[in-house]
Amino acid sequence: MDLAYLWFFIVGFLFIGYFVLDGFDFGVGMSLPFLGKDDTDRRVLINTIGPVWDLNETWVIVAGASLFAAFPEWYATLFSGFYLALLLILLALIVRGVSFEYRHKNPESKWKKWFDGMIIVGSALPALLWGVAFANIVQGVALSENHIYTGGLLPLLNPYALLGGITTLVLFFTHGVVFITLKTEGELKERARKLAIKSGLVTIVVAATFLVWTTIAFGSVLSGAVAVIAALALITAYLLNLRGREGWSFAFMSVTVATAVLSLFLALFPDVMPASNNPAYSLTIENASSSDYTLTVMMWTALIFMPVVLVYQGWTYWVFRKRVTRQSVLAAAH
Amino acid sequence: MEWLDPLALARWQFGLTTVYHFLFVPITIGMALSVALFQTAWYRTDKVHYLQLTRFFGNLFLINFAMGVVTGIVQEFQFGMNWSDYSRFVGDIFGAPLAFEGLMAFFFEATFIGLWIFGWDKLPRGLHLATIWLTWVGTVLSAYFILAANAFMQNPVGFEMNAEKGRAELVDIVAVLANPIATNQFPHTILGSIMVAAAIIVSVSAWHLSRNQNLDTMRPALKFGLWALLGSGIMMFISGDSLGLAMVEAQPMKMAAAEALYTTSANASFSVFSIGTPDGSSEIWSVRVPGLLSFLSTHTFTGEVEGINDLQAAYTAAYGPGDYAPLIWVTYWSFRWMIGLGALAAFVAVVGLWLTRGNRNPGKWAWKAATWSWPLPLLAMTVGWIFTEMGRQPWIVFGLLKTEDGVSPGVTGLEVLISLVAFTAIYGVLAVVEAKLFLKAAQKGPAPVEMTKVDGSDEEQPVLVGTVY
Numbered sequence: 114m115d116l117a118y119l120w121f122f123i124v125g126f127l128f129i130g131y132f133v134l135d136g137f138d139f140g141v142g143m144s145l146p147f148l149g150k151d152d153t154d155r156r157v158l159i160n161t162i163g164p165v166w167d168l169n170e171t172w173v174i175v176a177g178a179s180l181f182a183a184f185p186e187w188y189a190t191l192f193s194g195f196y197l198a199l200l201l202i203l204l205a206l207i208v209r210g211v212s213f214e215y216r217h218k219n220p221e222s223k224w225k226k227w228f229d230g231m232i233i234v235g236s237a238l239p240a241l242l243w244g245v246a247f248a249n250i251v252q253g254v255a256l257s258e259n260h261i262y263t264g265g266l267l268p269l270l271n272p273y274a275l276l277g278g279i280t281t282l283v284l285f286f287t288h289g290v291v292f293i294t295l296k297t298e299g300e301l302k303e304r305a306r307k308l309a310i311k312s313g314l315v316t317i318v319v320a321a322t323f324l325v326w327t328t329i330a331f332g333s334v335l336s337g338a339v340a341v342i343a344a345l346a347l348i349t350a351y352l353l354n355l356r357g358r359e360g361w362s363f364a365f366m367s368v369t370v371a372t373a374v375l376s377l378f379l380a381l382f383p384d385v386m387p388a389s390n391n392p393a394y395s396l397t398i399e400n401a402s403s404s405d406y407t408l409t410v411m412m413w414t415a416l417i418f419m420p421v422v423l424v425y426q427g428w429t430y431w432v433f434r435k436r437v438t439r440q441s442v443l444a445a446a447h
Numbered sequence: 448m449e450w451l452d453p454l455a456l457a458r459w460q461f462g463l464t465t466v467y468h469f470l471f472v473p474i475t476i477g478m479a480l481s482v483a484l485f486q487t488a489w490y491r492t493d494k495v496h497y498l499q500l501t502r503f504f505g506n507l508f509l510i511n512f513a514m515g516v517v518t519g520i521v522q523e524f525q526f527g528m529n530w531s532d533y534s535r536f537v538g539d540i541f542g543a544p545l546a547f548e549g550l551m552a553f554f555f556e557a558t559f560i561g562l563w564i565f566g567w568d569k570l571p572r573g574l575h576l577a578t579i580w581l582t583w584v585g586t587v588l589s590a591y592f593i594l595a596a597n598a599f600m601q602n603p604v605g606f607e608m609n610a611e612k613g614r615a616e617l618v619d620i621v622a623v624l625a626n627p628i629a630t631n632q633f634p635h636t637i638l639g640s641i642m643v644a645a646a647i648i649v650s651v652s653a654w655h656l657s658r659n660q661n662l663d664t665m666r667p668a669l670k671f672g673l674w675a676l677l678g679s680g681i682m683m684f685i686s687g688d689s690l691g692l693a694m695v696e697a698q699p700m701k702m703a704a705a706e707a708l709y710t711t712s713a714n715a716s717f718s719v720f721s722i723g724t725p726d727g728s729s730e731i732w733s734v735r736v737p738g739l740l741s742f743l744s745t746h747t748f749t750g751e752v753e754g755i756n757d758l759q760a761a762y763t764a765a766y767g768p769g770d771y772a773p774l775i776w777v778t779y780w781s782f783r784w785m786i787g788l789g790a791l792a793a794f795v796a797v798v799g800l801w802l803t804r805g806n807r808n809p810g811k812w813a814w815k816a817a818t819w820s821w822p823l824p825l826l827a828m829t830v831g832w833i834f835t836e837m838g839r840q841p842w843i844v845f846g847l848l849k850t851e852d853g854v855s856p857g858v859t860g861l862e863v864l865i866s867l868v869a870f871t872a873i874y875g876v877l878a879v880v881e882a883k884l885f886l887k888a889a890q891k892g893p894a895p896v897e898m899t900k901v902d903g904s905d906e907e908q909p910v911l912v913g914t915v916y
Contacts, residue, residue, distance in 0.1 A: 164561040167516060171557040175549035177523050182546040185538020185614070192527025192534075193855040200866045203524055204873060207517040211877060214513035218884050261531075261857040403539040404609070404616045411546055422554045429558050432569055 116412060117402035120183040121385065123415055125378040127179055131172035132243070132281075133370045138166045140289010142209060142236025145229055147308055148293065152222070153439050154301055155229060159213065160437045161296035166213060168426060170206065182411055186260055186401035187385045194254065194262025195246055198269060202239045202246075209235025240285040241278040245269065248277025248323075251331050251380050253387035256394045260386075260401075273326060280323040283316045284373070288366045291350065294359040298436045306354060309362075313351040320347060324373065327380055336379035343372035451860030454851055457529040460867045462836075464521050466829055467874050471515035473828055476590060476637065477644025478508040479583040481675070483576075490576050495896050496664045503664070503893035504648065505563075505579075510884050512560065514877065521870070529863060533843055533853030540606055540617040541596050544624070548592035556585030590640075591633055598629035600844050601835070602697035608847075615847060628697055631690040638686055639789075639831070641679040642824035646792055648672035649799065650821035651889045657814030661892045666806070673799045676824075680793030687786075688743065695744045695752075698845060700762070700771060701838035703755045704778040706740050711754040715740040719783070766846070773840040781834035788827035795820045 141162050149155035162169075181188040192199060208231040216228035252273055255264040290312060293305040321344055328337040350365035381387075385401050388394035402408065482505045489497035523545065526534050534541075559581040566575050599606075605622030606615045617623065649672035652665040695702045702708075707723070707730075708715060717740040721733030738748035745752070755772050762771035799817055802809035839845060843853040 164565040167561055168554065168557040170516075170520075171549070171553045174520060174523055174553055175546070177527075178542065178545040178549040181523075181527065181534065181538055182542025185535055185542060188527045188538060188542075189531035189534040189855075192524060193529075193531035193858050196528055196858055196862050197865070199524055199528060200869060203521055204869060206520055207873060207877075210517040211513055211880075214509065215880065215884060218510070218888075257857075259856075263857065403542065407539050407543055407617045410617070410620045411543060414547060414550060418550045422550065426554070426558055429562055432562060433565065 116405055116408040117183070117398045118383075119412065120179075120402065120408055121378070121382065121398050123412075124176060124179050124183060125375065127172060127176035128378075129371045129374045131169075131176050132285075132374050133367050134169035134172055135166070136240075136281075136285040136370050137289045137292040137366075138162050138169050139236040139240040139285040140287065140291075141293060142232045142289070143240065143286050144290050144293060144305070144308070145233050148290070148301065148305055149229070152225065153442055155225075156217070156442045157297055157301060157437050157439055158293060159216070159232070160442060161293060163213070164433045165429065167210070168429065170210065179411070179415075183403055183408060184385060184398075184401045185403060187396055190256065190260045190262055190386055190396060190401075191250070194264075195249070195269065197266050198242050198246055202242050205235045205238035205242075207235075209239075237282065241282045243278075244281030245274045245278035247281075247374075247377055248274040248327075250386055251277075251327060251377050253331075253384075253389035253395070255390045256386070256388035256396070258394055260394070260396055273330070276319070276323050276326065280320050283312060283319050284370060287312045287316045288370060291354055291359065291363050291366050294354070295363045296436055298438060301439075302359075302436075306357060306359070309354050310351075313347075313354060317344075317347055317351060320344070320369075320373065324376065327377065332376075332380045333382070336376045336382075339372050339376040339379055343369050343376055346372060451864060453529075453858055453860045453863050454854045456860055456863040456867055457854050457858075458850065460529060460863060460870065461525065462833075463867070463874070464518065464525065464870055465836075466832070467878075468515070468518040468522055469829065469832060470825065471511050471518065472590075473636075473640035473643040473825065474511045474647065475508070475515045476583075476586045476640035477642070478504060478511065478647070479579065479586055480641065481644050481648060481671070482508050483579045483583050484671075486576050486579055490572060496667065496893075498896055499664050499893035500668055504668075506888050507647070507651070507885060509564065510881065510888060514881055516557070518874070528866075529855055529858065530843075530853045531855040531857070533848065536614050536848050536853065537599070537844060538614070540599055540615055540623060543617060543620065544592040544596040544599075548589050548596075552585050552589035552592060554585075556582050556589065559585065587637060590636055591629070594632045594636060595624050595626060595629040597835075598626040598632060599623060600842075601694075601839055602626055602628045603844055603847055615844070627693045628690075631686070631693045635683065635686040635690050636828075638679045638683045639824060639828045642676055642683060642789070642792055643828065645672045645675035645679060646795075646821045646824050649676060649795070650818050653799075653814050653817035654890070655892055657811065657818065664893045669799075669803065673796045673803070677793060677796035677800065680789065680796060683789055683793075687789075691743050692746065698839065699753045700755065700758045701773070701778065701835075702740075702744055703753055703758060704773050704775055704838055705782040705834070706752075707755075707775050707779045708740065708752060709755045711751060711757045713741065713751045714738050714749045715744070715752040717743065769841065769849075771841065773838050778834055778838045781830040781837065785827050785831040785834060788823050788830070792820065792823035792827065795823065 141158055145155055145158060149158055177188075180191075212228040212231040212235060216225050216232070219225070246269075249269050249271075252271070254262055255268065257263050287309055290305050290309040294302050294309060297305065324340040324344060328340050332340070346365045346368040350362045350369060353359075353362035353365060383398050384395050385398055386396040388396075403411075482501055485497050485504060486501040488494070489501055526541075559578045562570065563575065563578040563582055566578060570578070603615065604626050605617060605619035607618050608614075609616045648668055652669035652672060655661045655665040656669060691702070706715070706717060707721075714737070716735040716737045718730075718733040718735050721730055723730040723733075740752055741750040742748050744750060755775075759771050763769065795817065799809075799813075802813050841849050841851070843850040
């Protein structure tokens with residue numbers, strides 16, 4: 114049973130990886146209408162994540178599969194319960210991914226405009242809905258004795274969950290814009306920095322409200338302490354961006370996303386999906402997990418392969434470490 | 448209301464999204480291998496036409512890859528969304544190969560494909576070549592794990608029932624991964640994927656050659672495609688035969704349903720074609736090969752093949768009253784179409800190699816036939832999977848859980864209907880966009896490679912730039 118607790122944190126780690134990485138992809142996608150003045154700018158913006166968005170998105174597939182394997186009850190309840198929200202996320206991820214790959218296949222501006230729109234919607238919708246979903250998990254939902262979600266769609270759109278959605282929306286937006294300051298240069302970079310100053314302020318206010326609400330209503334001492342770290346990291350990232358230290362600013366944005374997600378997982382602990390109607394119906398780490406044998410097999414697999422994954426993904430980021438410039442995009446036009 | 452039945456809608460949705468997803472999967476697996484081979488040829492010979500082929504088919508590969516990626520996420524989420532009771536029942540076992548697939552295969556593909564697309568001018572040539580091979584390894588590993596997961600549904604092994612939790616639990620991961628259905632299905636699937644890609648390469652090159660254009664690239668591409676199609680086609684029959692034996696062992700009902708064989712027979716014949724009563728239970732006219740079904744099932748012409756009626760009686764005794772036969776007309780015809788279309792594709796390769804021997808130029812009709820032969824292996828694989836999955840019914844996990852008991856109890860028919868409509872609409876639009884892009888890129892032909900002198904050297908090098916959005 115101890116292994117189940119370990120797996121709770123492995124699943125948490127995978128979701129942290131997903132939100133830190135695909136989080137800035139969402140932000141870059143959402144920034145197109147704000148920063149993409151002309152087609153070349155938009156291509157620079159998309160190219161900052163071009164080589165990596167697919168590997169970033171893969172983190173959610175691995176997180177989902179690990180959830181399925183380690184906590185089948187949680188996976189089954191969550192995915193069937195949050196049906197329409199997940200459907201929207203899926204549709205958004207589909208149009209976003211296809212748009213990245215297809216927008217440059219045709220030089221017509223109408224074609225590109227259409228796919229730009231799809232990228233914006235396909236980035237904003239998941240950024241919003243992941244927050245709504247996770248806030249609902251932390252808050253708890255109505256479950257039957259057999260762990261079946263009984264609430265329907267409307268109860269999921271409560272104030273706390275919507276605030277959670279807005280939090281991830283603005284947090285990922287700022288995360289992505291700071292990423293752009295790190296990956297571009299010149300006038301575009303400067304515009305991104307100024308945009309991050311504005312959006313950063315909104316993010317601080319919204320995220321602080323959400324984390325305080327979470328800590329007071331659902332949190333523990335530990336989750337509260339981690340939430341404080343998240344808030345401090347966010348403010349630090351903001352100040353670093355003010356001074357134009359984009360590398361460090363992005364690093365602290367990543368710490369912010371990671372600790373904010375960790376704080377939610379800690380607030381959840383030791384439940385995985387609390388039942389708001391009757392605590393006895395709650396899904397917990399213990400009653401939702403797989404057998405010890407399965408968790409052992411999976412643990413060894415994760416211990417062996419996760420470091421390998423981190424090494425080759427880190428190397429990939431190193432290969433593509435250079436800033437994307439207007440010149441390089443224009444030179445490669447085809 | 449009948450049409451809001453969550454079970455029927457969830458089954459239609461699974462069928463639709465899976466068939467659709469699987470149009471892109473074999474192209475990805477087969478085309479990644481072909482592109483890797485073209486690039487290896489360029490690496491070793493420095494001949495520019497191999498580089499052109501690498502980039503040309505690489506482009507077609509990528510147009511298709513994007514669709515495979517985005518439709519794949521739906522597959523994983525769908526188990527929990529529409530089949531949550533199934534997920535609860537098998538998650539302890541079924542989740543592990545999915546997690547392996549993500550950790551070992553999906554990360555691999557997704558990372559190295561990005562390095563391949565954008566790494567042309569950033570990585571040394573040898574390392575860049577390695578990235579496309581690693582991408583292919585990722586696709587193949589992914590195929591193995593998902594086939595192992597599927598094999599558990601066909602032939603559950605390596606588990607014990609936990610009565611208290613009401614679920615199957617994993618006790619032997621090696622048995623699950625070495626499931627004979629998986630080890631036999633794997634080569635069958637990979638070879639089929641190579642056939643699919645080879646047929647597309649044949650079709651595209653035949654189209655250009657029939658117009659007498661791009662001869663320096665399209666001639667070698669045609670030869671490559673024809674030989675790959677023939678080679679994989681021959682091995683496909685061998686792998687199909689051994690998969691058939693494993694299937695008879697695990698699911699005798701599926702083989703009986705493939706032939707609509709109602710009574711247990713020794714020396715059972717195989718009908719190539721038949722006309723029967725609408726319910727398929729009795730036959731009006733047929734063309735039969737004596738002993739062939741016995742041979743397929745037992746490798747002897749006189750072996751006994753169990754019939755549907757006896758199996759139905761045996762299953763009723765074992766699992767209680769119920770209908771344990773799949774839809775016979777579906778299994779009967781999908782089995783025949785799978786074999787027929789696959790054989791036709793291999794036949795195209797033989798004829799094509801004969802007609803183009805020693806650089807001969809065949810007639811217009813032959814180019815036309817070759818150009819239109821690309822769907823053959825893809826359709827064969829599609830009906831093959833329809834046979835495999837429909838032949839498993841009424842079970843979702845053979846002998847353990849029925850499909851009707853796997854559906855999500857908390858999800859309403861309306862919700863499933865909404866998602867079914869949404870997926871159908873978006874998949875339909877994307878199919879049109881994808882087909883247009885694929886056709887346009889295929890008809891444009893390989894781009895010429897510019898040569899420039901690199902600083903400090905008299906040798907000319909091809910200009911290489913990374914793909915930029």
